Amino acid sequence: MGASHHLITASRVDGQPVFSTAGEKLGKIADLMIDKATGATVYALMAHDGFLGIGEQYYPIPWSKLDYDPAKQGFRVSLTRKQIEGGHHVADKEVEDEIEWREDVHAYYGVEPYWSV
Numbered sequence: 001m002g003a004s005h006h007l008i009t010a011s012r013v014d015g016q017p018v019f020s021t022a023g024e025k026l027g028k029i030a031d032l033m034i035d036k037a038t039g040a041t042v043y044a045l046m047a048h049d050g051f052l053g054i055g056e057q058y059y060p061i062p063w064s065k066l067d068y069d070p071a072k073q074g075f076r077v078s079l080t081r082k083q084i085e086g087g088h089h090v091a092d093k094e095v096e097d098e099i100e101w102r103e104d105v106h107a108y109y110g111v112e113p114y115w116s117v
Contacts, residue, residue, distance in 0.1 A: 017074035018046050018066070026081055030058055031093050035114065042114050043105070044075070045093060048084065057089040062111040079109070 010032050018026045030047035034040065043060035061084070066075040077084075088095075088105050095101075106113045 013044070017072070018044070018061075019069065019072055019074055019076050020080055021076055021078050022080075023072075024081060026077070026079075026084060027059070029075065032063075033060060033095065040114055043095075045095070046084070048089075057091060058093055058095075059084050059087055059089045060095055060105055061087075062106060062109050062114070064111055064114070065109055 013029050013032060016029045018028060020026055027046045027048040029044045031045040032041050033043035033045060035042050041063045044063055044066055046059045046061050048057050048059060061077060061079075065077050065079065067077075068074075069076045087108050088101070103113060
């Protein structure tokens with residue numbers, strides 16, 4: 001996965017580390033959430049390990065918040081661990097599809113909802 005590539009398969013994104021802009025490893029990408037109607041990647045579902053890997057949680061991070069960092073061979077996000085942990089999360093990879101839930105996720109991260117852009 002080099003900086004010169006503009007396209008990537010979802011299978012190559014799975015497992016990629018996520019770092020804060022300060023360089024702290026926050027978790028890894030466990031899956032992608034794709035809008036079925038438009039094909040747009042909407043969220044990276046970031047896995048955050050609990051204590052000793054027990055109690056893993058999944059956090060939907062708006063895709064627009066992530067930037068690929070070739071030097072880290074992973075993604076950077078301008079969020080702290082505390083900000084992510086304070087956001088929406090689920091214990092499995094199933095997230096709610098209600099519009100209110102999606103609006104809340106986007107509002108929490110200060111991102112314009114993908115359906116209004």
